[in-house]
Amino acid sequence: MITARAIEGLGEIERGADLAALIVAAGADLQEGDVVVIAHKAVSKAEGAVRLLSDVRPGARAHELATEQARDPRLVQVILDQSRSLIRATHGVLICETTHGFICANAGVDLSNVEAGTAALLPVDPDRSARRIRESLAHRLGVDLAVVVSDTFGRTWRNGVTDVAIGIAGIAGVVDLRGTPDATGRVLEATEVCIADEVAGAAELVMGKDRSVPAAVVRGVDPSWLRRGSVVAEIVRDPAGDLFR
């Protein structure tokens, strides 16, 4: 059985906040093998990965795109600053490849649930963020947990967003079942399951509609998935094998 429970009572996350300390102070019930899922916005706020739009001087490309897409040129500049490449620009949305290699709307830059006039960025290194929270929780609680930093991504051909993993620590991104015989004895062709995204999605179901609850605990994942040294790059498709860019 898998359970997902919201971690309530974290309060508003301020810059410099110690998320592990807040989670422990909130009295979250955490056991060995649990996966703590934290919405990236809490991590970004704590790490100060936030831009004040009034500080941004948009360049020519940002002005051009902003006019074309009817967006604030300062916001567009912030999005471009977070991007390695722009994949598509349409319907007011910039589909970007982020500096981390994720392909998502607006390079993950988001105005919701942040102070007016500011934009939340993705953490600079979400795996490092996850590792630090994991280490701090282990230190404080004496138990070995996994941590997933999540964000909300759209999908190419499906309506609606789902939460996915953008940083991981202590849990695999993808579990490779290639070569495992199925129930009929046939060797499976390709069954690399992205369990980290499924865990992030399960956590989203309890995080509350308005995302005011930025963390959840997922309990009961297969212990073989709890792998040290896992990195979210496992989930980022190699551009060379990418058919839709």
Add this chain to the structure above:
Amino acid sequence: MITARAIEGLGEIERGADLAALIVAAGADLQEGDVVVIAHKAVSKAEGAVRLLSDVRPGARAHELATEQARDPRLVQVILDQSRSLIRATHGVLICETTHGFICANAGVDLSNVEAGTAALLPVDPDRSARRIRESLAHRLGVDLAVVVSDTFGRTWRNGVTDVAIGIAGIAGVVDLRGTPDATGRVLEATEVCIADEVAGAAELVMGKDRSVPAAVVRGVDPSWLRRGSVVAEIVRDPAGDLFR
């Protein structure tokens, strides 16, 4: 809290099997408001949505694609028969738009966990399949449940597959939070969450590595998501708004 539990003991699913009866006979603990998630392959087997490859006469297009992609031409013919259009063909995979409008590898046609020499198709009308199972469970148990028929899809820019909803009954596909104020009072721009896919993914986490357990119960979803009349077409992106085809 959300929980996901595997429904064990369904045994091998034969053509003509009554899945609702099997689930009840397996002693699955089911309550009002639960979501029963069933892997489509169980549904396809029960409904006879299976092709015997030796019965298939591949056409010219199938032969051509099969040579190009190093696949069995009979299997390619089955895939084309299930497709409205072919989006990409590469690395031995045909990315197809199925007759239902889903875009996925090989039009959902699958050789794993089926008898040798046969290929499992997607159900003809997965919403109808979900509705029938839901009605039969309601009749047998006297409780109102939701049903999700799931399949395993790849994603454009992310490694690893995840389970998604291909048929729904009694649960929304997408929950529209557009216009809902966030925790800071700002009105959210676009937060249509595909909760049906997140529920399918949560169920996958307990369905067992080799997919030999084809069903799970997800308990604790927000009651406002349990909507009669929901159809999976909510999740299928309108080709007109599709940037990556």
